[in-house]
Amino acid sequence: MLDQSYYRKADEIIAHYGRKASSLIPIMQDIQGEYRYLPGELLTYVAAEIGISEAKAYSVATFYENFSFEAKGKYIIKVCDGTACHVKKSGPILEALHKTLGLSKKKHTTDDMLFTVETVSCLGACGLAPTVMVNEDVYPRMTPESVVELVEKLRGEGN
């Protein structure tokens, strides 16, 4: 059972975008922005509030890669695997992250809820490939070594 504060927050967000079907995506984006994931109960609530079926809300939420029903870490690390980063060897960077954080292609978030590691198709900073994005900051010219240093630095700040 979610805390009442979640529903109050949802009400605020719904009021901002308006009670209409087309508000669904921006509402989900803001809820996820707030809680770093999309709590299922809240999605059901939103669907009822904006007058769409629960099934419809879920069908949209599951279609888009950005929505997650699982809680994500405090730091969401997105390894760019766009063409430019890929040919400049982004693969080893992802491997280094997985290794140092004990994650894999199946397990994206560390148990302490500090880090989530994902890949992204392009960050638009191809000139500085290979790149990594942490929350909304882009880090240029990464190497497997520097990404591990970055993780250590974030761990220091995050705890």
Add this chain to the structure above:
Amino acid sequence: MKIQTREALQQLRAAAQATIDNYSCRILVCAGTGCIATGSQKIYDKMVDIARDYPNVTVEFKPHDADAHPIGIKRTGCQGICELGPLVRIQKGDKVIQLVRVKEEDCQEVFERCVLGDEVLDHHTYCQNGKFYPKPEEIPFMAKQTRIALENCGKLDAESLEEYIAAGGFSALEKALFEMQPSDVVDTVDAAELRGRGGGGYPAGRKWKQVMRQKETTRYVVCNGDEGDPGAFMDGSVMEGDPFRLIEGMMLAAYAVSSKDGYIYVRAEYPNSVARLSHAIARLEEVGLLGDNILGTDFSFRLHINRGAGAFVCGEGSALTASIEGNRGMPRVKPPRTVEKGLWEKPTVLNNVETFANVPMIILRGADWYRSIGTTGSPGTKTFSLTGSIENTGLIEVPMGTTLREIIFDIGGGLKDGATFKAVQIGGPSGGCLTEEHLDVPLDFDSVKKYGAIVGSGGLVVMDEHTCMVEVARFFMSFTQRESCGKCVPCREGTKRMLEILEKIVAGEGELEDLDRLEELAEMVKSMALCGLGKSAPLPVLSTLRTFRDEYVEHIVDHKCRAKVCTAMRHYRINPEFCKGCGKCAKNCPVGAITGQRKECYHIDTNLCIKCDACRDNCAFDAIYVDA
């Protein structure tokens, strides 16, 4: 302050220009995504700090203090040479110098010697073949470019409406609203033969005409800023570097087709673009340039931003409008086309960012001027993001018809570290590879198509001998397979099967018959998929199969990857000349594939080796190497 008449806009333009003219110096810090990543925000903050503390230096402008000639510190859009960032330009009147690789600790020196003094700093100046280029327009990377869509990028404060207006912004809107009928605007764009920059190259004027002819009077203008092609960042640069120009272009389209509402659909991965566009829209609403009765005319227009949610397929027109409506972003069968039934089933002008960004200049300077640039069938310029194994990576804009040779060698400065040119991937996951023999093909919509590639949105990824073309094909296929929306069978199943075959070949388990199967599947998907993205998904495979078939065969028959990229075909060996017999590799090998006697050369059993790279990583003598 509201701008409610043409005169008020012109007065504001004069005042804004006077403000700019009054600066003794402008420090233009690049705030494009690339330079922000290399730390340009810190440079900006530092410059503000330094300037603030200096005696007799006024930072920013106090409009009515006529005697003060302050220093303006501005954050601009992409200045181009992302590779050498953070970039800073120092502008004094007409004189501009380009500084490269400016770090926080360099700011004091730059401020004293370039801002207060008039020096050129060699260590922050672009240098090629021993020659220094302090002026941005003379740097070979810039000199060969023609900038229309990117005209203001890097020159103006990207968040300042005043600076945009001073640079001639909204003159085109003014001209359209007061001197032209909506049909004149459409005719001008049509006569200019502006073709859609999103990839398809469909004439924008024709699209607008079709919308204009619809009986339904509620119409929408939608901008596709869902730049999903990996390796492309042109549209992002326009959105974050010159948001007002994009908006002006959309307003002209809205006036032309009598639309009252517009939407900009921006990729979720572009937070800067969303922020700058939101800011720009809020500013325009504040001064009344968006809203009801713009400049006192009957023209009313509102603009909304939608953020994407990580689905590449939303770059397809009907999927994009479905996403704005709050649905799954899946393409639908056409007809009816977007111009007839687009957003909310209403006639919709849907163009890409760069297309809209070209419109103001076309209205202002006319169709003849526009057609004088570029080639006969493809007038104007095209932006490209130049990346991969190239000396100068960055954002460029060149006339249509420029050759790859000019782009890669003259503008791009050739391959990185003197590597050998192998191919350039153009058009992203919907495009193909062009090779040495295509270096002199003029890049325009029609010529490139003849060689099985497309200009596409404009991603150019340069590849050298260290790139495996089979792996590149696998990479693109894994992308399109992952991003396939699943609605139509040819794309959903076809990309999956093609990917399986490619993975098999890359893993060294391919058979020659796989190549025929691959070709057959590719042709099937190409002809039968529902949407443009599905139809073009097999192009990277077809293109590499045609041009680099020998590499595919080599992988299958010889189990050899000449670029030494495919792990399964990498053979780890120990160079006896360098091996000191320390045994560290054997200790690190997780599968016990390395054996040997101390102080003698060790040996790797390739049958046991899992190619994890642990031995090479840990060898202190660089004795372990990879053989193809």
